[in-house]
Amino acid sequence: MFHKEGQKIIIFTFFLVVAAVLAAQYYIDLEWARYTVQLAALFILIAILQFFRNPKRLVTPNFDDILAPVDGKVVVIEEVYEPEYFKEKRRQVSIFMSPVNVHVTRYPASGTITYSKYHPGKYLVAWHPKSSTENERTTVILHTPKFGEIGYRQIAGAMARRIVNYAEEGEQVAQGEDAGFIKFGSRVDLLLPLNCNITVKLNQKVVGAKTCIASFRPEDDQ
Incomplete structure (x- = not known):
């Protein structure tokens, strides 16, 4: 589950990463350079998803x-x-x-x-x-x-x-x-x-x- 405050950033980052991965596939001839760009883009997406995660925490209210x-x-x-x-x-x-x-x-x-x-x-x-x-x-x-x-x-x-x-x-x-x-x-x-x-x-x-x-x-x- 992801926090609602991250929805726009996650969507924007997802499309940006997809564009970067596709662009690297078509325009970068050197295999190591292409894979480096694609992995870096995926790492950025994973980092954004990780930051905006919203784990469910069940709490029984305790006044003490x-x-x-x-x-x-x-x-x-x-x-x-x-x-x-x-x-x-x-x-x-x-x-x-x-x-x-x-x-x-x-x-x-x-x-x-x-x-x-x-x-x-x-x-x-x-x-x-x-x-x-x-x-x-x-x-x-x-x-x-x-x-x-x-x-x-x-x-x-x-x-x-x-x-x-x-x-x-x-x-x-x-x-x-x-x-x-x-x-x-x-x-x-x-x-x-x-x-x-x-x-x-x-x-x-x-x-x-x-x-x-x-x-x-x-x-x-x-």
């Missing part, structure tokens, strides 16, 4: 857990001051996506969207410390039953030049549902309450809608 919104590697776990919405300290967990990761963004929790805003910006490499506040990005806030308000931020990287965000204020969403897409490399920051229990470690690989990022502490509900 925050799930990874994307596939990738945990590159930041720290306490930060969040100036855009919360205007207070938050636990930030950042996940970096390489071009080979699935780039579908999924809602990390069930709840109501209370804030959704797009910010134009720079295209610093996604692991740059200032990418969270200076790069092109979207910020989404969810009100959840157990954690209160949590946030996530889609951040464009040096290669990513297109952020797709489906979150609309006032909308009720379910954990694991499709929340958007970031094309060609990027990062997602989770902004969580200070008292939540972080369940991942730095450099750990995570899977969107499967890996638990943080859990609710029962004593916090007392």
